[in-house]
Amino acid sequence: MGIRYTLAYETSTAADLPTNSAKTINQGINFAGGPVDEILIRYDMTVATGSVDGDFGSCMDAVRFVMNGSTIFDYRAGYADTSATTASQFGYFLNSLGAGRFVEEPSDTAKSATFRIPVGRQAPDGVSRLEWTIGYAAFQAATTSGTMQVWLRYNSNMTNTTTVGSATSFSHAASEETVVIRVPANTPGTIAGVLVENDSAADQLTGIRVVSQSDYSIPNSLWKALNGDTYNGVLYSVDGTSTTELQFAQTCPGGLFVPLLGLSMNADIIFQVNSSAVTTRLYTPVITAPIGAAEKPSQVQTTPVPTNVSAAVLSKAEYGTS
Numbered sequence: 001m002g003i004r005y006t007l008a009y010e011t012s013t014a015a016d017l018p019t020n021s022a023k024t025i026n027q028g029i030n031f032a033g034g035p036v037d038e039i040l041i042r043y044d045m046t047v048a049t050g051s052v053d054g055d056f057g058s059c060m061d062a063v064r065f066v067m068n069g070s071t072i073f074d075y076r077a078g079y080a081d082t083s084a085t086t087a088s089q090f091g092y093f094l095n096s097l098g099a100g101r102f103v104e105e106p107s108d109t110a111k112s113a114t115f116r117i118p119v120g121r122q123a124p125d126g127v128s129r130l131e132w133t134i135g136y137a138a139f140q141a142a143t144t145s146g147t148m149q150v151w152l153r154y155n156s157n158m159t160n161t162t163t164v165g166s167a168t169s170f171s172h173a174a175s176e177e178t179v180v181i182r183v184p185a186n187t188p189g190t191i192a193g194v195l196v197e198n199d200s201a202a203d204q205l206t207g208i209r210v211v212s213q214s215d216y217s218i219p220n221s222l223w224k225a226l227n228g229d230t231y232n233g234v235l236y237s238v239d240g241t242s243t244t245e246l247q248f249a250q251t252c253p254g255g256l257f258v259p260l261l262g263l264s265m266n267a268d269i270i271f272q273v274n275s276s277a278v279t280t281r282l283y284t285p286v287i288t289a290p291i292g293a294a295e296k297p298s299q300v301q302t303t304p305v306p307t308n309v310s311a312a313v314l315s316k317a318e319y320g321t322s
Contacts, residue, residue, distance in 0.1 A: 045146030189289025
């Protein structure tokens with residue numbers, strides 16, 4: 001099968017689209033079984049000038065997917081602000097899981113954005129169910145029109161499953177504190193990393209020590225070097241700066257992805273966090289596990305029909321028939 005893209009859902013209903021008031025939508029679809037590699041959310045919208053000053057991901061306040069009764073992706077933003085001209089926390093998070101997982105074509109009034117969410121699930125044969133909840137932050141002006149699409153990417157060569165667990169919320173004092181980050185129960189795999197989100201665009205973070213992997217607190221700037229952010233690793237759209245190219249940055253304000261390099265899940269994750277201010281942070285774990293994709297079987301012929309041109313020629317020459 002290789003890769004196959006299937007359009008699973010499409011709507012132009014205003015109730016399903018972000019606009020100048022915050023809202024939460026809930027939808028669900030039935031889909032065919034098979035190796036679902038990614039869920040793609042795509043928006044093509046016409047908006048008023050200045051509706052979204054930074055990248056489109058700044059309107060995504062929460063995104064949750066449930067497949068066949070199991071939560072496979074549960075994201076919450078520390079903050080969502082469509083007036084910000086910086087990288088969004090949601091876009092930053094997806095691109096930390098792989099380059100190009102959030103992309104946007106910069107434009108003032110024509111918004112076109114795609115979010116590629118890795119899931120890596122082998123849906124059973126027959127009919128499966130996908131449910132989603134999306135919370136939108138308010139645009140700066142009302143939406144004129146648009147469409148939202150949900151695509152499924154089937155991939156017979158996918159090699160791992162990805163689970164984004166529910167965030168652990170922690171109210172920080174301006175001091176060093178121990179944060180215990182919960183991981184989903186009965187979820188196999190190892191921990192690829194943890195997304196750390198502040199409730200504002202300020203980092204207010206001096207350093208983090210991953211207790212199982214470091215003897216000392218690692219400064220915030222060193223984490224950004226280790227995860228690739230400082231290598232102009234943050235890409236985002238600002239239509240007021242350019243409508244033909246994305247912007248480079250070395251940081252996502254209020255966001256930090258901490259790579260844990262496959263940390264085992266035989267215990268909760270423990271961080272020692274040095275906070276420089278009183279604030280609330282979210283800690284979102286990302287778990288991956290090996291998986292073998294299997295194509296959905298099709299009807300096959302059970303009686304073999306052998307062909308042998310050489311034998312047929314010989315038979316005809318010897319006996320006058322084939």
